[in-house]
Structure formats: structure tokens, C-alpha cells
Amino acid sequence: MNLINYIFQIPRPAKRAVSLTLDTLFISSAFFAALFVRFDSLEPLLTADNWLLLLSTLPLTLLAFIRFGLYRAVLRYIGPHAALTVLVGVSVSVLVLVLASFFLHLPVPRTVPFIYAAFLLILVGGSRFVVRAIAMQGKKRGRERVVIYGAGSSGRQLATSLMHGKEYEPIAFVDDDENLQGNFVLGRPVYAFKELQGLLLDRTVRRVLLAMPSLSRSTRSKIIAKLEPLSVEVLSIPGSADLVSGEAKIDELREVAIEDLLGREPVEPKPQLMSANIFDKVVMVTGAGGSIGSELCRQIIKYKPKMLILYELSEFALYSIDSELKRTIDKQKLDVKVRPIIGTVQRQNRVETVMRTFKVQTVYHAAAYKHVPLVEYNIVEGVRNNVFGTYYTAEAAVNAGVETFVLISTDKAVRPTNVMGTTKRIAELALQGLAKRQSATTFCMVRFGNVLGSSGSVVPLFREQIKKGGPITVTHKDIIRYFMTIPEASQLVIQAGAMAKGGDVFVLDMGDPVKISDLAIKMVHLMGLEVKDENNPHGDIEIKYTGLRPGEKLYEELLIGDNVEKTSHPRIMTANEVSLSWTDMFKLVDELDEACHNFEIEKIQKLIKEAPTGYVPSSELCDLVWKERPAYREGSNVVGLHTTL
Incomplete structure (x- = not known):
């Protein structure tokens, strides 16, 4: 093995010289061996x-071998093309022998040309594949079996x-196609799914790689659901769109996308609605650097606006999305102007x-504070920003x-049940x-x-906690949430x-709710681990x-009442819900403005309770500043204090 490694490390010209010398010996040996076999004499x-x-x-x-590129082939990666080159070269050699x-x-x-051809194929072609096999066998050592x-x-x-490569050694395939089961592909056996557990029992195989980029999400979800109880780490190759576009390579393995766990098929967007x-x-997007805002921007530029205002x-979020969009515009040669504007929505x-x-x-107004506990801790700013x-x-x-x-x-x-939702x-x-x-407007x-992968989403949090060895923190065993991917939502x-x-008031069809504790368990299993309980x-x-x-809240809802109607889109409904006249609305806004200015937290809560929002707080007031300043709650001169601040 050391000799083989030494040969692989010598310079390319030297390797070619060695190959030429050996092939000279092989051609001579094949010729004389053919004569000896034919005449049974020296x-x-x-x-x-x-x-x-x-x-x-x-x-x-030798000239034919050179012209056909045999000496440009790298022995470690030699394949069918090199075998064909050897076959053509040997055929030329036999023809030259006959003509000479x-x-x-x-x-x-x-009979001599035929015997000569057989020996030459074995010596020239066989020697190369023997060296390749030795090299590949050496590389298998230390690689993870998958x-x-x-x-x-x-x-x-x-x-x-x-x-x-140097990282993984594929030892077998699993496929649901009965015509493939029991056969060999690339020298590896193909098993049925029921036989996979036997491969995993000795724990020498700890990863399963999904190689089905073109399957529908629902089909992938069913396969992942079968794999999940096995507690084996599951990785996936990129989707077919990324592979076709060249944005990803087939061996760029990724963790299973959480949307594959949910199994919901996205509905193709209607171009006429997207471009209307x-x-x-x-077009202007507020909160353009946020999770939803940035994805809205990515979708918008596909439909060729005259200009997009971010x-x-x-500052950092704006820089990030501006840079990304400009790269996309340059790459796709889009005629879209992008203007990054720093500003707050609180200054009309x-x-x-x-x-x-x-x-x-x-x-598209996406600017808002959306993190429930943080808004509970910062009520005035939550009202200021969201309302x-x-x-x-x-x-x-x-x-x-x-x-x-x-x-x-x-x-x-x-x-x-919280200030964020109420605002x-x-x-x-x-x-x-x-x-x-x-x-007019x-x-x-x-x-x-909830959208998958947004800031504050449980999915990246759970992944990080699992990688650190746990524990995973879930607020309640029975808590459920609706999930949708950011691109689909946008x-x-x-x-x-x-x-x-x-x-x-449009309401999106979010599919079936997901129990967060079940989601956490599935993520643990699909990372090849087991839940400790x-x-x-x-x-x-x-x-x-x-x-x-x-x-x-334990359970989230999308509708206040039952007055919901379908629209022309299967995933979009419209709701008929209670509203305020402009006079009543202006009065509420004016009173909220004064309460926020004076930092009257209890009055803010009273006003939003009295508004037709259905607000029923699930916890006591916990604004951090208000709790630390008893003077506010004792009716001191907060206006004067606000002025000094």
C-alpha cells in the first residue's frame, strides 16, 4: 500500500513515463505470449x-493509446470511458499487427491476432483496474459506512x-422498487426497506442518505416517517431544482428539511396574481430585512417590478438583503432597480x-415586533411599532x-392572549x-x-440544542402550532x-396543526439519536x-368567527369580521398615543381590552421597565419624568 501511495504522489509526467514503460512491456509480453500459446514453443x-x-x-x-487519451486518465478515478479507450486502442493494435x-x-x-488481443486487454486494461481497486480499498479505511x-x-x-470521496463509503442501497431489490447496483446490493433495520442493528451504519430529489414532498414525508422510528441520522441530497441550476452538487448532503416532515405539498403560485x-x-417592502420581508423581496424581483424599495x-439587515438581491439581479440579468432606505415606520x-x-x-407592510414574550416585556414599544x-x-x-x-x-x-397579537x-x-x-388606496x-426558519422559530433552536447534546426546551407538552414555509407564505x-x-381580511390555509413535542422527538430521531426519558x-x-x-397560548387559531369564504385560490380564504368605524378607531389610536407617551402601562392594557380585539391576557403585566419603576404604578408625575427622559 505504501508503494501504491508513493506512485500516486509522484508528478504526472513521471506517472505517464511509468505507464508508457509498462505498456511497452505489456504489448511485447502479449505478442510473444500469443506466439507461445499458438506454437507451444519458444x-x-x-x-x-x-x-x-x-x-x-x-x-x-503506443501512439494510438496516447491519441485516445489513455495516459490522461487518473487511475484512482478510472471508469467505463477508460475501458472503452483501452478496447479501441487494442483494436487498433491488432489492426496494425495484421497490416504489418x-x-x-x-x-x-x-489465431495469433485474437490471442494477442485477449492478452493485451488483460494486461493493459486489467492492470489499471487492479491499481484502481487497490487505491479504492485503501480509501475505504476510516470512511463512514452509509x-x-x-x-x-x-x-x-x-x-x-x-x-x-474521503468521507463516506456507500455499502448498500434501499429502494421500494421490487424490480431492483435483490440486484446489485455499482457492486452494492439493493435491499427492501424491511431489511434496513438489520443493517442498522450492529450500529456500523449510522446514516441513511436520501437520494430522491424529484419526489413530491408528501412521498418524501412518508419515507421519512418510516425512517424516523429507527433513530438513524438521515441526510438528503439537494432538490432537483438546485441540482439542475448548478447551485448545488449531488454530494452536498443536508439535514432533512423540516417541511419534508410536515409533508404538505405547496400549491404552484398563479402568475397573474403574482404579477398583478x-x-x-x-413596490415598497417595510421590514425588508426580516424573515418574511426579505422573502417577499426575493419573490417580488422575479416578477419584474420597475423598482423595489427596501x-x-x-442597517445590517438592510445591507444583507440589498447585497443578496443585487447579486441575484446581476446573475439573472433582471432589469430591476433596488433602493435600500433606512427608516422607521414610526415616523410618518x-x-x-x-x-x-x-x-x-x-x-407590503412586514415591519413589526413579532416575538411574544419580548413584546410582553416591552409593551410601549410593541404598541408603538405594531399599531x-x-x-x-x-x-x-x-x-x-x-x-x-x-x-x-x-x-x-x-x-x-398577549400584547403582540392584540397590537x-x-x-x-x-x-x-x-x-x-x-x-383611493x-x-x-x-x-x-408560524413560518419555518423565521427568526425565533423553534426548528433552528431545536437543531442547535440537539447538536449541543440537549436538553430540548418545549414550553408545554400539548402546545400545537401551524407551520408554513417562508417562500409559500410570501x-x-x-x-x-x-x-x-x-x-x-385574508386567511391562509396552514394545513394541519403540529404538536411541538412530537416535532422535537422526530428531529431527535432523524439526527440519529434517541430521546432520554x-x-x-x-x-x-x-x-x-x-x-x-x-x-x-396552547392553541393558535386563524379565524375569529365562522364567517369565512373561499376565494379563487385553494389556499386563501377571506373572513368577514368585526370592525370599527373610522371615528371610533381614531379615538382609540389617540388615547393609546397619550397612554404610550405617559408610559401608562395599565391604561394601555385597559384600552386594548376594551377594543373589539377579544384580548384576554394569559399572564400578569410584565413590562420590564414598568415593573422596575414603582413610581409609575403609584401615580407620580410621569409626564415630567417622560420629559426629562
């Missing part, structure tokens, strides 16, 4: 005619790539100036002549009031649940906005239940 080896025949054949054969015999009048028996699920073209490509408020228009308070003059300056036609930020931005849109205004709302606005419901009421007051709001928001008539005290990852956080 006498023909000593005749000048046969030596002349060899000297005529040898250089032309004819023109030089040096007759040889008719099973590939899927023996189709993607599985074969993945296996070939891994065999040439975007194509050749000036409005964001966080700033927002309105931007809208007027760029003549904005469509606004007044929406109100000021909407008023600015009316004054600037914006055509369509779409609010990104949340399922937590339905019968809220989003009041933001909805404000837009409904504005829709009644005027008709079309207002609507889109309500949906596409549905855009399509819902295109269907708005004014004051509409009373039934399995020697498990790997413990799940700790920490109790509901301030304002947190």
Missing part, C-alpha cells in the same frame, strides 16, 4: 521476423461521487417622503397615492377603518401562522393582495417542559 520468440513485426506494431500501438504482417510479408497464423435510500439515477450518481401588483410597478430600520413624515419621492404603487407603525405607514400611503397596501398579520391576532389585531382594525374612510391584511401574501377589494434513561437527548411563557 522458437518463434527468437526469429528476426517476429521481432520486426513487434517493432512495427509497438510504436503505433501483410505489407511486410511476415505471415502469422490467423446506506443510500434510492437506487435510481440520483442514487447512482451520489454513490459514484461518494466512492471517489408588481409587474412594471414601484425600507428597514436595521419619513415614510411618506419616501413614498412620494419614488411614486410607490404597492406596499402606530402600521397606522402611520397606512396614512402615508393614502397621502402619497399608493394603490395597494398589504399588511402581514398573524394567527396570534385571533382571540389574543396586530388593532393594526388590522386601523386598516379596516381607513378602508371605510377612503377608497386598497387596504387588506393577510393572516397566517407567495400567498402577494396573491392575496392581488385579490383585495378593500378592508379584506423515564422509558429510556440511557437515551441521548432530554426534552424539558419549561411552562408557557408570558402571553403564550
Whole structure:
């Protein structure tokens, strides 16, 4: 093995010289061996005619090998193409031998060329594949043994790539196709799924690699559901779209996407709805650097707006999405202007100036504070950003002549138990009031649940906790949530906005709710680990239940009442819900403004309780500043204090 490693490490020109020398020896040996087999005597080896025949054949054969690229092939990665090259080269050599015999009048028996061809194939071709086998055997040492699920073209490509790598050694395939089961693919056996558990029993195989990029999400979900109880780490190759576009390679293994666990098939967006408020228009996204805002921007540029305004308070978030979009525009050669604007939605003059300056036609309002406990700890800022930020931005849109205004709302606005959800419901009421007051700007709001991978999402948190060895923290054993991918949610928001008539409350079909504790268990199993509990005290990852956080609900809802109607899109519904007149809405906003200015936390809570929001707090007031300043609660001169601050 040391000799083989030494040969592989010498320079390429030296390797080619060694190959040429060996092939010279192989051609000579094949020729004389053919004569010996034919005549069963060493006498023909000593005749000048046969030596002349060899000297005529040898250089032309080597020249053919050189021309066909045999010496450019890397022995460690030699494959079918090199075998074909050897076969063609040997055929040329036999032809040269026959022609040399004819023109030089040096007759040889008719069986000699055939025997010569057989020996030459064995020596030239066989030697190369022997060296390759020795090299591959050496590389197998220390590599992790894995099973590939899927023996189709993607599985074969993945296996070939891994065999040439240094990390994994594919030992078998698993496939549901009965025609493949029991056969060998690339020298590896193909098993049925029921036989997989036997491969995992000795724990020498700890990973299963999914090689099915083109399967539907529901089918992948069923396969993953079968693998999950086995507590084996499951990795997946990139999706077919990424592979075709060249954005990913087949051996770039990834953790199983959480959307594959949910198994919900996304509905293809309708192009006419996607482009209605975007194509050749000036579009503005507030909160453009956030999870939803940034994905909205990615979707929007696909439909060729005249200009996209990125409005964001966080400098870093704005820089990140601006840079990403400009790279995408350059790569795809899109004719879209992007303008990054720093600003807060709490300053109407700033927002309105931007809208007027760029003549904005469509606004997607994603700027908001969405983290439930943090808003509970910072009530005034939650109200300021979510209620007044929406109100000021909407008023600015009316004054600037914006055509369509779409609010990104949340399922937590339905019968809220926390300030965040309540402020989003009041933001909805404000837009409904504005829709009644005027008709130039079309207002609507889109309500949906949790999105996968957003800031604060449990999925990346659980992954991080598992990688650190646990424990996984879940607030309650029975807590459930609705989930949707960020791209799907963003596409549905855009399509819902295109269907708005004014004051509409759109509700997205989120599919079936997911029990968070079950999600945590599945994630543990799919990372090749076991849950540690009373039934399995020697498990790997413990799940700790920490109790509901301030304002947190066990169950989220999407509808306040039962007045829901279907739309032209199967995943978008419209709800008919209670609203306020503009007079009542303005009165509420004015009183909230004064209470926020004076930092009257109890009054803020009273006002949002009295509003038609259905707000029933699930915990005591826990604003951090208010709790630390008893003077506020004892009725001291808070106006004067506010002024000094």
C-alpha cells in the first residue's frame, strides 16, 4: 500500500513515463505470449521476423493509446470511458499487427491476432483496474459506512461521487422498487426497506442518505416517517431544482428539511396574481430585512417590478438583503432597480417622503415586533411599532397615492392572549377603518401562522440544542402550532393582495396543526439519536417542559368567527369580521398615543381590552421597565419624568 501511495504522489509526467514503460512491456509480453500459446514453443520468440513485426506494431500501438487519451486518465478515478479507450486502442493494435504482417510479408497464423488481443486487454486494461481497486480499498479505511435510500439515477450518481470521496463509503442501497431489490447496483446490493433495520442493528451504519430529489414532498414525508422510528441520522441530497441550476452538487448532503416532515405539498403560485401588483410597478417592502420581508423581496424581483424599495430600520439587515438581491439581479440579468432606505415606520413624515419621492404603487407592510414574550416585556414599544407603525405607514400611503397596501398579520391576532397579537389585531382594525374612510388606496391584511426558519422559530433552536447534546426546551407538552414555509407564505401574501377589494381580511390555509413535542422527538430521531426519558434513561437527548411563557397560548387559531369564504385560490380564504368605524378607531389610536407617551402601562392594557380585539391576557403585566419603576404604578408625575427622559 505504501508503494501504491508513493506512485500516486509522484508528478504526472513521471506517472505517464511509468505507464508508457509498462505498456511497452505489456504489448511485447502479449505478442510473444500469443506466439507461445499458438506454437507451444519458444522458437518463434527468437526469429528476426517476429521481432520486426513487434517493432512495427509497438510504436503505433503506443501512439494510438496516447491519441485516445489513455495516459490522461487518473487511475484512482478510472471508469467505463477508460475501458472503452483501452478496447479501441487494442483494436487498433491488432489492426496494425495484421497490416504489418501483410505489407511486410511476415505471415502469422490467423489465431495469433485474437490471442494477442485477449492478452493485451488483460494486461493493459486489467492492470489499471487492479491499481484502481487497490487505491479504492485503501480509501475505504476510516470512511463512514452509509446506506443510500434510492437506487435510481440520483442514487447512482451520489454513490459514484461518494466512492471517489474521503468521507463516506456507500455499502448498500434501499429502494421500494421490487424490480431492483435483490440486484446489485455499482457492486452494492439493493435491499427492501424491511431489511434496513438489520443493517442498522450492529450500529456500523449510522446514516441513511436520501437520494430522491424529484419526489413530491408528501412521498418524501412518508419515507421519512418510516425512517424516523429507527433513530438513524438521515441526510438528503439537494432538490432537483438546485441540482439542475448548478447551485448545488449531488454530494452536498443536508439535514432533512423540516417541511419534508410536515409533508404538505405547496400549491404552484398563479402568475397573474403574482404579477398583478408588481409587474412594471414601484413596490415598497417595510421590514425588508426580516424573515418574511426579505422573502417577499426575493419573490417580488422575479416578477419584474420597475423598482423595489427596501425600507428597514436595521442597517445590517438592510445591507444583507440589498447585497443578496443585487447579486441575484446581476446573475439573472433582471432589469430591476433596488433602493435600500433606512427608516422607521414610526415616523410618518419619513415614510411618506419616501413614498412620494419614488411614486410607490404597492406596499407590503412586514415591519413589526413579532416575538411574544419580548413584546410582553416591552409593551410601549410593541404598541408603538405594531399599531402606530402600521397606522402611520397606512396614512402615508393614502397621502402619497399608493394603490395597494398589504399588511402581514398573524394567527396570534385571533382571540389574543398577549400584547403582540392584540397590537396586530388593532393594526388590522386601523386598516379596516381607513378602508371605510377612503377608497383611493386598497387596504387588506393577510393572516397566517408560524413560518419555518423565521427568526425565533423553534426548528433552528431545536437543531442547535440537539447538536449541543440537549436538553430540548418545549414550553408545554400539548402546545400545537401551524407551520408554513417562508417562500409559500410570501407567495400567498402577494396573491392575496392581488385579490383585495378593500378592508379584506385574508386567511391562509396552514394545513394541519403540529404538536411541538412530537416535532422535537422526530428531529431527535432523524439526527440519529434517541430521546432520554423515564422509558429510556440511557437515551441521548432530554426534552424539558419549561411552562408557557408570558402571553403564550396552547392553541393558535386563524379565524375569529365562522364567517369565512373561499376565494379563487385553494389556499386563501377571506373572513368577514368585526370592525370599527373610522371615528371610533381614531379615538382609540389617540388615547393609546397619550397612554404610550405617559408610559401608562395599565391604561394601555385597559384600552386594548376594551377594543373589539377579544384580548384576554394569559399572564400578569410584565413590562420590564414598568415593573422596575414603582413610581409609575403609584401615580407620580410621569409626564415630567417622560420629559426629562
